[in-house]
Amino acid sequence: MSSRPSLDSFRRIVVKVGSSLLVDHAGGTLKRDWLEALADDLAGLHAAGKDVLVVSSGSIALGRTVLKLPKGALRLEDSQAAAAVGQIALARTWSEVLGARGMTAGQILVTLNDTEERRRYLNARETIGRLLDMRAVPVINENDTVATTEIRYGDNDRLAARVATMASADLLILLSDIDGLYTAPPHEDPSATLIPVVARIGAEIEAMAGGAASELSRGGMRTKIEAGKIATSGGTHMVIGDGRIAHPVRRIAAGAPCTWFLTPSNPVTARKKWIAGSLEPRGAVHIDAGAARALSSGASLLPAGVTRVEGVFARGDCVLIRDFRGAEIGRGLIAYDALEAAQLVGRNSREIEAVLGVPGRAEMIHRDDMALGQE
């Protein structure tokens, strides 16, 4: 596919909003009218039955105004303090503008560990999934008040791409202060032209990115290309579009200039490939014939069908799934630590709370977290 897709064809969409769009550069306050117009666009997607997630920057830019911090680069402690102050205002505003259009906002603050470490990844993914099941709109930012230099993304472009693949979104829209990727930085080279569709991010695309970033936002085109790599390898299409205008999402839908980064895959296939091919298995679960049949017809693995577990693994780790002969039939991310899983062997899901003393997931390995041999 090398033509531009239609927004109608996507069912789960992450919209990333940068600080420089949301926060007025001179006054350091929120651009409320612009945000209201964007919220109208999001309400349109939501009413069309799509799942909508927002990744919103702006906490540091807002907080620094309130705290009267000087212009220019901030020390880490100051940006953390600014984020603490600004995030409250940011979340309240999102809750108000989405609420006014009948949508419920749920705030999620994540750190690098939440998306990179498997146990926490599974937790964040499940919370996002639950919010979306209930038709709420997750509003996500990096937890800048606790993230230190070593453990932070620092830019919401890559964070948004991770969130999009984590949530199995099929589209990520990066709203930016430029309408897409140009063959060269347009402020330096007047002959630069916009690239409408990128079918694959290769060296020549990376070379076009340059390194520019503005004072308010951390990401330049470079982090957007990085985001594109994360998104497209996770089966998520990405589009960079102009956010400076009113109703930016509606405009992209109507054909405004922008750059599409296409993926040959989809989130479900990409995730299964990742589980099947990229993770080191930490153990195995042996299952009975009935469970093997249920799995091949698309069911999750319940504790009742497990006959034995092997290895030292933690919740979220990859384990092999073996049939009663010991043959590997697939792999999956297990919902329980090895000790808990051993206690649950053969048990009915209703007994989980009695066995562990705390409520737990009904599935030992959820269908979405599993790749079977034939897939």
Ligand code: GLU
């Ligand atoms: N997480 C930062 C904030 O909310 C912004 C990072 C970025 O600009 O990409 O202020």
